[in-house]
Amino acid sequence: xxxxxDAPAPNQSQSSCQRAVQNGWSTAExxxxxxxxxxxxxxxxxxxxxxQTPGCNPLQASGANCSVxxxxxxxxxxxxxxxxxDQSVQQNLPAPSQGRNMPPCSLPLLNAGSQLFSPQQMPLYxxxxxxxxxSPQFQPLHTYQDVLSSxxxxxxxxxxxxxxxxxxxxxxxxxxxxxxNHHKSAxxxxxxxxxxxxxxxxxxxxxxxxPNAAPQDGNLTPQSPNSESRYGLDPKLLPSAVKVMEEDxxxxxxxxxxxxxxxxxPPLSTTPCVVEDRGNASPLAIRSTTYCVPCDGQxxxxxxxxxxxxxxxxxxxxxxxxxxxxxxxTDCVSGCCWCGASMCSVMSWQDCGQRFYCPFCGKxxxxxxxxxxxxxxxxxxxxxxxxxxxxxxxxxxxFQSEKGEPAALLLAxxxxxxxLRGGHLEFVTQQIHTLLASLQREEGHPLSDVRVGLITxxxxxxxxxxxxxxxxxxxxxVTETEDLQLPVREGLLVSLKDCSESxxxxxxxxxxxxxxxxxxxxxxxxxxxxxxxxLQGLKCPGKxxxxxxxxxxxxxxxxxxxxxxxxxxxKTIFQPSEQAILLAKExxxxxxxxxxxxxxQHDVGGAWPGHIPxxxxxxxxTYSYLQGELDRERFSSDLKRVLQRDTxxxxxxxxxxxxxxxxxxxxxxxxxxxxxGHVTMATVDEKTTVAVDLAHTRALDEARGAAVQVxxxxxxxxxxxRTRVHTLTLRCSRHLQDTFRNYQAQTLLTFYCKKMYxxxxxxxxxxxxxxxQTDVTEALASYRKHCCSSSVSAGQLVLPQFLRALPVYxxxxxxxxxxxxxLRSSVHQRLxxxxxxxxxxxRSTVRHxxxxxxxxxxxxxxxxxxxxxxxxRCTAASLEPGGLYLIHAPFSLLxxxxxxxxxxxxxxxFNTSCFSSLHSGETxxxxxxxxxxxxxxxxxxxxxxxxxxxxxxxxxxxxxxxEEALQRHLVEDKSPNGGASYADFLYHLHVNSVRLLQ
Numbered sequence: 001x002x003x004x005x006d007a008p009a010p011n012q013s014q015s016s017c018q019r020a021v022q023n024g025w026s027t028a029e030x031x032x033x034x035x036x037x038x039x040x041x042x043x044x045x046x047x048x049x050x051x052q053t054p055g056c057n058p059l060q061a062s063g064a065n066c067s068v069x070x071x072x073x074x075x076x077x078x079x080x081x082x083x084x085x086d087q088s089v090q091q092n093l094p095a096p097s098q099g100r101n102m103p104p105c106s107l108p109l110l111n112a113g114s115q116l117f118s119p120q121q122m123p124l125y126x127x128x129x130x131x132x133x134x135s136p137q138f139q140p141l142h143t144y145q146d147v148l149s150s151x152x153x154x155x156x157x158x159x160x161x162x163x164x165x166x167x168x169x170x171x172x173x174x175x176x177x178x179x180x181n182h183h184k185s186a187x188x189x190x191x192x193x194x195x196x197x198x199x200x201x202x203x204x205x206x207x208x209x210x211p212n213a214a215p216q217d218g219n220l221t222p223q224s225p226n227s228e229s230r231y232g233l234d235p236k237l238l239p240s241a242v243k244v245m246e247e248d249x250x251x252x253x254x255x256x257x258x259x260x261x262x263x264x265x266p267p268l269s270t271t272p273c274v275v276e277d278r279g280n281a282s283p284l285a286i287r288s289t290t291y292c293v294p295c296d297g298q299x300x301x302x303x304x305x306x307x308x309x310x311x312x313x314x315x316x317x318x319x320x321x322x323x324x325x326x327x328x329x330t331d332c333v334s335g336c337c338w339c340g341a342s343m344c345s346v347m348s349w350q351d352c353g354q355r356f357y358c359p360f361c362g363k364x365x366x367x368x369x370x371x372x373x374x375x376x377x378x379x380x381x382x383x384x385x386x387x388x389x390x391x392x393x394x395x396x397x398x399f400q401s402e403k404g405e406p407a408a409l410l411l412a413x414x415x416x417x418x419x420l421r422g423g424h425l426e427f428v429t430q431q432i433h434t435l436l437a438s439l440q441r442e443e444g445h446p447l448s449d450v451r452v453g454l455i456t457x458x459x460x461x462x463x464x465x466x467x468x469x470x471x472x473x474x475x476x477x478v479t480e481t482e483d484l485q486l487p488v489r490e491g492l493l494v495s496l497k498d499c500s501e502s503x504x505x506x507x508x509x510x511x512x513x514x515x516x517x518x519x520x521x522x523x524x525x526x527x528x529x530x531x532x533x534x535l536q537g538l539k540c541p542g543k544x545x546x547x548x549x550x551x552x553x554x555x556x557x558x559x560x561x562x563x564x565x566x567x568x569x570x571k572t573i574f575q576p577s578e579q580a581i582l583l584a585k586e587x588x589x590x591x592x593x594x595x596x597x598x599x600x601q602h603d604v605g606g607a608w609p610g611h612i613p614x615x616x617x618x619x620x621x622t623y624s625y626l627q628g629e630l631d632r633e634r635f636s637s638d639l640k641r642v643l644q645r646d647t648x649x650x651x652x653x654x655x656x657x658x659x660x661x662x663x664x665x666x667x668x669x670x671x672x673x674x675x676x677g678h679v680t681m682a683t684v685d686e687k688t689t690v691a692v693d694l695a696h697t698r699a700l701d702e703a704r705g706a707a708v709q710v711x712x713x714x715x716x717x718x719x720x721x722r723t724r725v726h727t728l729t730l731r732c733s734r735h736l737q738d739t740f741r742n743y744q745a746q747t748l749l750t751f752y753c754k755k756m757y758x759x760x761x762x763x764x765x766x767x768x769x770x771x772x773q774t775d776v777t778e779a780l781a782s783y784r785k786h787c788c789s790s791s792v793s794a795g796q797l798v799l800p801q802f803l804r805a806l807p808v809y810x811x812x813x814x815x816x817x818x819x820x821x822x823l824r825s826s827v828h829q830r831l832x833x834x835x836x837x838x839x840x841x842x843r844s845t846v847r848h849x850x851x852x853x854x855x856x857x858x859x860x861x862x863x864x865x866x867x868x869x870x871x872x873r874c875t876a877a878s879l880e881p882g883g884l885y886l887i888h889a890p891f892s893l894l895x896x897x898x899x900x901x902x903x904x905x906x907x908x909x910f911n912t913s914c915f916s917s918l919h920s921g922e923t924x925x926x927x928x929x930x931x932x933x934x935x936x937x938x939x940x941x942x943x944x945x946x947x948x949x950x951x952x953x954x955x956x957x958x959x960x961x962x963e964e965a966l967q968r969h970l971v972e973d974k975s976p977n978g979g980a981s982y983a984d985f986l987y988h989l990h991v992n993s994v995r996l997l998q
Contacts, residue, residue: 229983235875235972238986241805241850242871244745245270259283259394261345262705262731265291265802269746269842274320279345281394281726284315286710287842288730289751292742293706295734297696302786303739304779308665308693310750311655312841313712313724314648316686325389329398329723332390333371338363341656343390344727346707349380359707362659390725397724406719407591407649408451408493408542410534412527414599415513416458419549424599424626428547429507431636435643436503440496446717447643451493451542453534454506456513458550459522461530464506465491466499473502484529489537522550524596524609528583532592541591541649541715543618543683545642549599549625552607573827574760574834576611584615584682585671591650591715593683594618595642597635599626608828614669614835617647617683621949622832630922630952637950645685648714648722653679655692656709660700665693667754669838684714687948689841691754706730737787740800749809750845757818757838765821769814773989776810781993797990805850807989808982812849812971815979822977824964836891836948844890844948850874851969856884856895856909856936875972875982881958884909886936887969888943893951896966899958908932920957 229235245268252267259266259280266283267273275282287310294300300307317323335342339361347356353375355364373384382391389396411432419425439447456462461478467490476487486492494502524546531544576584587594595618596609610620621638623631655663655677663677668690670681679690692708700706712724733739752775756768784798792798799806817825818834837848853872872878872885879885882901887894897906903913908930912918925937944951956966964976972982980988 229981229987231984231987233983233987235873235877235981235983238983239799239804239807240873241745241808242873244268244805245871257283261729263291265742265744268744269750270846272318274318277322277393277395279392279394279729281710281728282315282317282321284312284317285395285726286311286708286728287747288708288728289744289747290739290742291730292738293700293730293732294696294736294739295702295732296699299734299736299739300696302736302782304775304782305740305743305748306693306751306755306775307695308691308751309708309728310689310691310747310842311653311710311726312686312689313653313710313726314646314651314684314686314688314714315841316646324395324397324724325393326397326399326722327389329400332396332398333388334368335365336361336363337365339656340654341709342711342723342725344707344709344725345391345394346709346727346729349375349382353380353382359658359704360656360709394728395724395726397722399723400721402721404715404719404721405538405540406451407647407715407717408453408535408538408540409447409643410453410455410493410531410542410544412455412457412531412544412546413510414458414522414527414547414549415456415462415510416522416550418551418600420511420513422549422599422625424549426511427626427632428599428635429510431639433504433507435639436496436500439643440500448496450496450717451540452496452499452503453493453531454503455527455530455534456510457522457527457530459526461526463487463492463530463534464502466494466502466506467491468494468498468502470502473506478530481526481529484533486533486537492534493538493540522548524548524552524607525579525583525612528587528594528612531594532583532586532590535590535592540719541682542593543642543647544592544594545639546594546596547599548596548609551600552609574831576615580611580615581671584612587612587616588671588680588682591682592616593647593649596620597638598622600624608831610832610835614839615671615682617651617669617681617685617688619839619949620832620835628922630924633924634950634952641949648684648712648716649682651681651684651712651714653681653684653690654711654713656707656711657694658700658704658706658708660696660698661694661706662697663692664695665691665755667691667693667758669835684712687839687841687844689750689754689839691751693755700732702732702734705732736782740783740787741802743800743803745803745806745809746842746846748803748806749813749849750842752810753813753845753849754838756813757834760818760834765819769819772810772814773992776806777989777992778996780989781996784993785997794994797986797993807986808972809846809849811980811982811985814985815971815975815977816849817968817977820975820977820979822975824976833891840890840948844946847888848890850971851887851889851892853878853969854886854888854939856886857932873972874970876967876970879958886939886943887966889969890947891949891951892954892965892969893940893943893947894954894956894966894969896956897958905932909936915957918955918957920955920960920962922952923955924953 248268248271252271252273256274256276257266258276258278259282260278261280263280266275266287269283269287275284289306289308289310293307294303333343335344336347336358339358341358341360346359348359349356350364353367353373355366357364373382375382382388385391413419413425413428415425436452439445439450442448452466454464454466456464459481461481461484463476463478463486465474465476465488470491474491478484478487527546527548528544531546535542535544586592594613594616596613598609598620613620619642621635623635626632626635655666657663657677663675666672666676666679668679668688670679670690673680676693681688694708706729708728708730710726712726713721714724715721752772756772759768780798783800784792787800788798814820816833817830818837821830837845840848851874853874855870855872879896879898881898883898884901884905885896887896897915897918899915901915906915906918907913908928909925909932910918911926911928925933925940927933927937940953954962954965956962967973967976974981
């Protein structure tokens, strides 16, 4: 009903959190019986068996009845020391066909008391390699087999890790790959002779290993307790994710990646590179987990790695790339009339161009006479191929001539007692006014003439008629909020240029409202229902920005973490309530993206309000009453990003795959529908990424390859209906080694992250952590069994060439705040992080699980500005007391200051010369005109532009209590939550993978 200000309605309590569907779609296993070539891993351990004494050899214990341990004790143990150089030994080798192979080098492990090798003295050997050393000093005195034969036992049951003083050897070798040459005589299990190895050899005499023994070599370099390995492994010898990224950047620097049919592996997601479309979609749009698909499901099961793709349909292109061509839909050749797939370069033409074969359904479709062109050549290429984007490119976009309703912008502001007393409404309304005025001044901007609506609320809804015909805006109060009905529709959404004065007058009056209603019953769903009703009444999509200050109503037991990790039941704590799911579905149907700005301390005894925003393509932004300058700057930046971000509304995502494949699962931030290959979303932007799981229905044709097509239909800001098509073609192979050779660790990390973070809605966290370890361990065991030479000893950990960084990535995912929550992390923080990470693309996901650790130069003149390409490994051993380091992750930015930083450096950067007087915590660097300050602030601005949201800089002093925030980003070390270090996790991967093959 419509009336003037009235008494508040009774407080509406929300129902308790109920079990809901997961943010992902997963079906049953692939059709047909598939045998498992490896034994079950569910009983293998991540630590010594509980019945084993400390002096027992961990490699001798049977894993049949061992339980999984979540963490390792933080104790000093026996370990050895290895000298290693990150510099590769360069040789004149023939350029491999892939162009991505590194020359081999060995890193010898030293006996106690022996002299250190220099990198030039390291012997090199290529077992059964056609390549020879180019200079005499690289000729080895012994082969690897000769050296290891006298120091290794062939039986894994007698391979203890020896204490210091016992001779050991460790090798990390990058063998040249064989390119894409298929050996027709080889079976899927035929061995590959040149493979990368990381070797841990043991003493043949069976010396017992005491995990609690103290180090005996006084010359060993002390490390941080979190960096130490429980089993004596030197973390510096382990494969480095930083080095892998640096090598990929060096390879593609200044080059253009040609995306064509059956193209090679693309650059890593963290490598900026110009992509040229020659018939295949850019890896920015579709990135396959492997670029060589197994021909049959048995080989896929044998690899133990997922077959799927990462899809970012609304991706933003890199600088220097041609934009995706846009053409009218009636001017393009129609797609398949049977399955609905769009026209693409994969379609093969027959009968002189009268029909084409669809690889997604395997049927023939006729071409209308208006779109007919004859074909030439033996391959049947249409003569107009180069003139039509749908026939020659991997990505193109079409639009319809008729337009729908343009998207609107709705602003909902909380005016309850807590909001009016908080003292921040004046700042909020001023920022909204400033931003709308700037949009109106930008002629030609899509939002310069956007339709705007204004809502205020407490326990009631206040609507505003902003019609330009009125002398002043009218307020309409709706008290019946249970079944919300709009009293009027005209004037609720008005063009910005016509209602700017009316909006300004309302924004000026909002801070002067009189609070006459109790705010204890303000539901966070109330403004969502009100904004949705406005959009439904006017039949248009839009963005709904909610500025909420009142206390949040409890909708479930989300403020208690008792039993959060140890329970075996599904984790209902992650699941949204049934009311939130239903409301999110209505928003999806209407194309309403909800962005919520929480201006109070929301996680104290209240429900988490982020389910609806994230399920509709929006986000949740939290602030502490906007009291500090840093919070106010972050609020202004976030508000500007939300409005100016390019967005598609009422999105419909359809996925097509080759007829011998099927889409078995889809994971991301969306409300699942009846089919995993058909996803509807309220809004999409450049970061929206989903993971698609694929499965075989029958064997693929090796000659035809495999094809994946993604069709995104959406409405633009102006109401124009558009369709964006991305098509990716992949080669197929019957050989397992080709499949392993075409996986990338960063893609697998993002795929695993989205799948596991969606599964937390239904499965216990410990079970998911075990599954991650099982998948990687079985993959390494399969690679060791089927793709390596029989001469590989049991003490060697064998890693595929492009999966060297996979163990450190997976370990970081396993001990993340979502899967391994710590006592100092609130439930709200875990819920927030889960949704934030699920909304990231591949590049940002890698940065989240392996942040950039950038050293800041200490030169007084600032002649050497910080270089993001000189990143260090994320371990405490990389931090020197006399240095400054920036830690860059998508949602956090830290500046670590060592206790021995020179006073002149502190003065140039912080305007203080005393370490003890330096402020620790959230801060802003002073705008000094020193070269060092200018270069550091410029780098921070560059890193902030890459982040999905505004961040506050956190200064962490060495030895300060806030160093725990830094430890969470040093992912190679032991986690404050109890997660294992990278060295210990890699050790157990090796031990358990060898056990699987016994």
